[in-house]
Amino acid sequence: MKYFCGIDIGSTATKIVLTDEEGKIAAHTTAPTGSHFHKNAVEALEALLCRQQIKRQDIGYIVSTGYGRKLFKEADETISEITANAAGARNSGEGAGTFRTIINIGGQDSKIILLDDEGHVKHFTMNDKCAAGTGRFLEMAARNLEIEVDELGDYHMKSTGVPATINSTCTVFAESEIISLMAGGHSREAIVAGIHYSIARRISRLAGKIGIEDKVFFDGGPALNRGLVASFEDELMREIVVPETPQITTAFGAAVIAQEAFAAEGEKINV
Amino acid sequence: MHTERFERVKKSTNLHFTMEADEALRKIEDFPSNPGAMGYFYDLFRSVYANGGSLTHKGTIIGTMCVQVPEELILAAGAVPFRLCNGAHAFDQAGAEFMPAKACSLARATVGMLHINRSVHKERLGMVVVPATCDQKRKAGELLREMGYNVYILEVPSSKNSEEARHYWQNSVKRFTAELQHLTGRKITKKSLGTAINLTNEARRQFRRLYNFRKISPPVVYGKDALLVSNAYFFDDKERWLQALTDLNNELELKALKGESVGNRHAPRILFTGSPPVFPHLKIPLLLEQSGAIVAADEVCSSTRMLYDAVAYDESALYDMIPSVADRYLKPCTCPFLVLNDDRRRRLKDMAGQFAIDGIVYQIFSGCHLYEMEQRTIAKTFADSGIPLLFLETDYSQEDTGQLSTRIEAFLESIKARKRRK
Amino acid sequence: MKRLRQAINNSDISRFRFHFQLFAFGLLIYGGYLAIDFGSNYIPAFACPFVETRGGTCYLYPLQHQLNMPLSQLFSGRGIGLLTGFITFLLMFVLFNKAWCGFACPLGTVQDWITKLRNRFGIRYSTYSETVFSRQKNIKYVLLALLLLLSLGMSNSLFGMQKLSGDFSTSYCMICPGRTVLPLFTGDMSQLVIDFSSKTKTVLTGLGMAVTGLFFTGAFVKKRFFCLLCPMSALQYIFSKAGLLRLKKDGMKCTRCGNCYRVCDVGIREIADDLESTMIVQDDCMMCLKCVSACPEEGCLKATFLGLPVYEATEQGFFKRMGGRS
């Protein structure tokens, strides 16, 4: 049995996916990237292999992606996270073929990818330098509200009435804005909903620039946040597909590409 | 106190500039099988930037802030044209003292450089010619005048489509000619202008040879080298430059005959356009070629737009030659400061065909509205013909390199995937 | 073959044209000495019959004579004469199209010589604004119409007017500088007079003298000044599209650099700015092909004969011509 490995070294988390010969996910893991990210990535991979009792030699091909992709020397190939994300979404099974737009929110950036008829990247855009509308923004907000990041969704769902308005997109200013909103007597729920709407609005505007088509596939860690998904549905006025484990879509895509590359290389050898 | 502080700023700015230049050169040279004849250009940049940008030319130096300045006239008046457009982040930061935070890096860096190195430049530059093209340059001209430079504003029409505009420009060039003669005290004659035109036309002929070599696939020369060659034209001695380029062309000709090529045979072929890459800011072309693409063609004012067109005149007499020189700078111009700029779109389309282009990379400097506003129409033009366009907004800092490289790689990957499927 | 092509494309068309014009001038003005009558009466250029020793005759002369007939006889023998004359003219014209003007017309050649002279003296040419230019363009059609109507008007009463007197015979020739200028080259000054024999003749020949003066001064300040007014050119242009020799443009390759327009003696702006037309000959064009020689884009402008390229713009040729000048 051969396995294929996709490893996505992002700014906050490193995601590893192993697929089998059928292209199904055999195992996956997520570990913090940390500052020694090469070491952490190698350790995470070894731990995963150990847990699954897979030998290193059984891995046919490794493709790395994400900001740290070039530093992961063990990889056979590196690929940009945009291509990997598209490949992951295309093969995820969730509503494949029904969407042509991917929204990905990562730790430090957000991307919008348009796919062509065959599911390949046609066009894409990314947010600019600042962290507004990214996972980091949500983390900051949760910290200021003194709740956990994964509670944000529940707070949003519990909110009734009007969400609070967040004007700043800059993390630093938004921080003080949240504090003053709390002091002004807004409920946590309303503030959380307001934050989600502000992110959804910002990204929708970015998406508007390149033009959204069909259903929207939403991945990256923050896609687990039901409140954020609901805000996106409202802002984009479209149906949104969220995969089961949205945080590993890109790593999965890298694994898919690894398998393809392995097959292509095999052909070359056989010829 | 004040001067002491200035001296310290100057020292550190020039240090940062040298570091930047050095890093850029390292990256440029860090490619396999560089042509031997490129050695001249690598050394030239190294020697010039080690001493902080040289003004070692003999005679009066006329600084120019744009490709719109007719260099034939400067040469004919016995002076040396020196293009000041600057590409250094260190000077960009120095210029931030004078220009808005959202201004174009190129204009700001040029002002910054002239501010920091004013002691030498003010003395050596007989005149700084600022064509009234984009807003940034026009107002930069005023700033430079305040700094004490002898600024000449070269008036330019904002459209080239009417005969009135053409005559307005021809008259503006005539006035400029008078001013030049006044400054150098030398009369421009039929002979001196003829010699200058011959020299510059020969430079363009050699440039076009290089341009044509870039059409060959698999490629025989990297775009980064071609860009460095045209960047050297900004300040290098014209005759020496011409000789070095001729040598390079001869070498490439041999290479092409032998069927040698650089880079990957199937490297995506990129057409680069938008705000001009000026050394050391060759960030995006370098990232492209480091990621396995080839910048096969460019439509930018620091390269092709500067050196492609040649002067054609009918009668050997000043009354015909001067307007002919003027026409050379207006009629074929595709700079977005011109209104109804369909020519740029047509030009790009034609180049995409001639150079077998797989994708377009469109750079804009944050703050350059002209290029940004044209981006949409151009993207649309190419969307129709199935050539993807990557739009990158950037400035002279290196902060966005990580992001840029992700975008660039994704773009190249999508081109490769498309090619494979074909 | 490829070599030959390249040699032709690299060549300097203006020099060739200068020599060819000299040759054609000799033939058309002095050909009579050698008993050459080349194309007899139907030359689509000003080979003026008032030159005794000519080697061919300007078609406008017989045309005016032939038109002097009652319309009722149009379908008789005289009508056939008119028709065959016209067809001969057309055949000759179609062969070389407007290149007759650029390469053969003696009057055109004389103007080019005057230009050379001016250039020798270092005197600048004058330009005029586009509006004047476009207005002046129409004069030649007016002259052509008058030429036809006045000739017909002698034997017919047109528009309810009386028949015109015989003094209007070859009325255009009376004001044409071909009649006054060209005989000068054979030492014949006899046409430089005003004919006072009748009122009409006085006015016409008087006008002719004025036009002669205008011809010389005009040619001195403005290249091919008279050509912009020439009724022959108007007549030619009507049939220009049928020409076998053609001037073609590929708009896709054009950078609108304006070089072609720059060197055009008659100031045809369309040559640079028209990107749509493939057949680019305009009414004032004389197919001198200077524009082709000034175009730096491979194959953007070209002259073709029966569809085959005879002279083509090339980068190499351009730099050969424009590079080493002084």
Ligand code: SF4
């Ligand atoms: S890049 Fe734009 S703003 Fe900057 S100098 Fe050029 S035209 Fe002006």
Ligand code: SF4
């Ligand atoms: S237009 Fe000029 S060259 Fe042509 S026939 Fe008339 S006078 Fe001769």
Ligand code: SF4
């Ligand atoms: S358009 Fe060309 S061929 Fe015609 S007259 Fe002008 S230069 Fe000569």
Ligand code: SF4
């Ligand atoms: S010279 Fe050639 S490229 Fe230039 S405008 Fe004329 S036809 Fe176009």
